[in-house]
Amino acid sequence: MRITGVETVRVDLPPRRAHRMSFDREGRLGRYVIVRLLTDEGTQGLGEATVLPMWGGDHMRYFGELPGTTVHIIKEYLLPGITGQDPFDIEVIHTIMDRTVKGYPYAKAAIDIALYDIMGKALGVPVYRLLGGCNRAEVPLAHSLGIMDTQTAVNEAVAAVDEGIRTIKVKVGIDAEQDVTMVRELRKALSDEIEITVDANQGYPSPKVAIQAIRQMCEYGISMAEQPVEGLDAMAEVRAAVPCLVMADESAWTSQDILEIQKKGAADAFSLYTTKPGGLFKAKKVAAVAEATGILCNVNGSAETGVGTAANLHLVASTGIVTLASVFPVTTLKGKEQTKVAGVFYLDDIIRQPFHYENGSLRVPDGPGLGVELDDDRLAEYRTD
Numbered sequence: 180m181r182i183t184g185v186e187t188v189r190v191d192l193p194p195r196r197a198h199r200m201s202f203d204r205e206g207r208l209g210r211y212v213i214v215r216l217l218t219d220e221g222t223q224g225l226g227e228a229t230v231l232p233m234w235g236g237d238h239m240r241y242f243g244e245l246p247g248t249t250v251h252i253i254k255e256y257l258l259p260g261i262t263g264q265d266p267f268d269i270e271v272i273h274t275i276m277d278r279t280v281k282g283y284p285y286a287k288a289a290i291d292i293a294l295y296d297i298m299g300k301a302l303g304v305p306v307y308r309l310l311g312g313c314n315r316a317e318v319p320l321a322h323s324l325g326i327m328d329t330q331t332a333v334n335e336a337v338a339a340v341d342e343g344i345r346t347i348k349v350k351v352g353i354d355a356e357q358d359v360t361m362v363r364e365l366r367k368a369l370s371d372e373i374e375i376t377v378d379a380n381q382g383y384p385s386p387k388v389a390i391q392a393i394r395q396m397c398e399y400g401i402s403m404a405e406q407p408v409e410g411l412d413a414m415a416e417v418r419a420a421v422p423c424l425v426m427a428d429e430s431a432w433t434s435q436d437i438l439e440i441q442k443k444g445a446a447d448a449f450s451l452y453t454t455k456p457g458g459l460f461k462a463k464k465v466a467a468v469a470e471a472t473g474i475l476c477n478v479n480g481s482a483e484t485g486v487g488t489a490a491n492l493h494l495v496a497s498t499g500i501v502t503l504a505s506v507f508p509v510t511t512l513k514g515k516e517q518t519k520v521a522g523v524f525y526l527d528d529i530i531r532q533p534f535h536y537e538n539g540s541l542r543v544p545d546g547p548g549l550g551v552e553l554d555d556d557r558l559a560e561y562r563t564d
C-alpha cells in the first residue's frame with residue numbers, strides 16, 4: 180500500500196460556552212484541521228490537528244499552530260516527503276517528516292493519527308491493538324471548568340457530578356485569592372469523594388504566589404495542581420513546598436522533557452498528549468520514558484472532535500501508566516446528546532456515532548482503525564474553507 184495524497188478540511192464547532200484559561204482570556208476552543216490521508220488501495224485514514232494559537236511550551240519553547248499554517252505545512256512540506264511511502268512504515272515516515280520540517284507537532288500528529296487509522300482498517304483491528312492492546316475499555320473523565328465566576332462554576336460542577344463525573348478540574352492562575360475562594364466553595368458543594376484538581380496553565384507569576392495559593396487550596400482537599408508556573412526550576416520550587424501532587428503539562432511535550440523533569444524533580448505527574456509529541460507513535464515513546472522514571476500520568480487533550488478523541492481513547496486504552504482521569508469531550512451530537520453539561524465543550528460533532536458515556540467514563544471504540552466515521556452533512560455544515 181502506498182500513500183497517494185491528502186485532503187484537509189478546516190472545521191469550527193459551535194461551543195457550549197467560552198473555555199477561559201489564564202493564557203487565553205477569550206477561551207475560544209473548537210478550531211480544527213481534519214485530515215483524510217489517501218492510499219492507492221482506496222483505504223483512507225482520518226486525522227486531526229487540534230490547533231490553538233496561544234497554546235505552547237515554557238517560554239515559547241513550543242508554540243501554537245493555526246489552521247492555515249497546519250494546512251500549509253501538511254500540503255507543502257509533509258505530503259511531498261511521504262507520498263509513495265507504505266503507511267505501515269511509521270517510524271520511517273516520522274523520520275522523513277522530522278527531516279523535512281522541524282517542529283509543527285500538531286500537523287505531524289494529524290498525519291500520524293491517519294496512518295494508524297489506515298493500518299487498523301487494513302488489518303481489520305482497532306488502533307489500540309497496534310499500540311499494545313486494551314488495558315482499559317472505559318476511560319474516566321475529569322470535567323474541566325474554565326475560568327468563570329464562583330457561583331456559575333459551582334452550579335456547573337454540581338450538574339457535571341449529577342451526570343456521573345468524579346473529578347472536577349478547575350482552571351485557575353489569574354487571581355490567586357479568587358482561586359482559593361473558588362476551590363473552597365466547590366468543596367462545600369461537592370462530597371469528599373469527588374476529586375478536585377486545579378490547572379493554572381503557567382499562570383501564577385512566581386513560585387511564592389503559587390505555593391501560598393496551593394497550600395490554602397490543599398486545605399480544601401485538592402489532589403493535584405497542574406502547571407502552576409512556567410519553567411522547570413519554578414515548578415520544582417513549587418513541588419517541594421506543597422503537599423499535593425504537581426503535574427507538568429506545558430512543560431512536558433517530549434521524552435527529553437520527561438528526563439529534564441526527573442532531573443530537576445519538577446513534577447509528580449505529567450499530562451501525555453497524542454498531539455504534543457507529534458502523534459501516537461511518539462506519544463508511546465514518551466510514555467515508555469515516563470514509565471522508566473516512575474512519574475504518574477494522564478492523557479489530556481484540547482477539546483478534540485470525535486476524530487482526535489478517538490486517537491486519545493486508543494492511547495489511554497493501550498498505555499498502562501495512564502491512571503489519572505482525562506479531560507476529553509463527551510461526544511455531543513445535536514439531537515443525540517448524552518449529557519447536558521458533563522464534558523460538553525461544543526454542541527455538535529462531525530462523527531456519526533458518539534463514544535458511549537456511562538458512569539463518568541467514555542468507552543474506547545473497537546471498530547477497525549480509529550473506529551469512527553465522518554458525518555458528511557455535519558462536516559459540510561461546520562467546514563470553514
Ligand SMILES: [Mg+2]
Pocket residue numbers: 378380405406428429450
Ligand atoms: Mg493543562
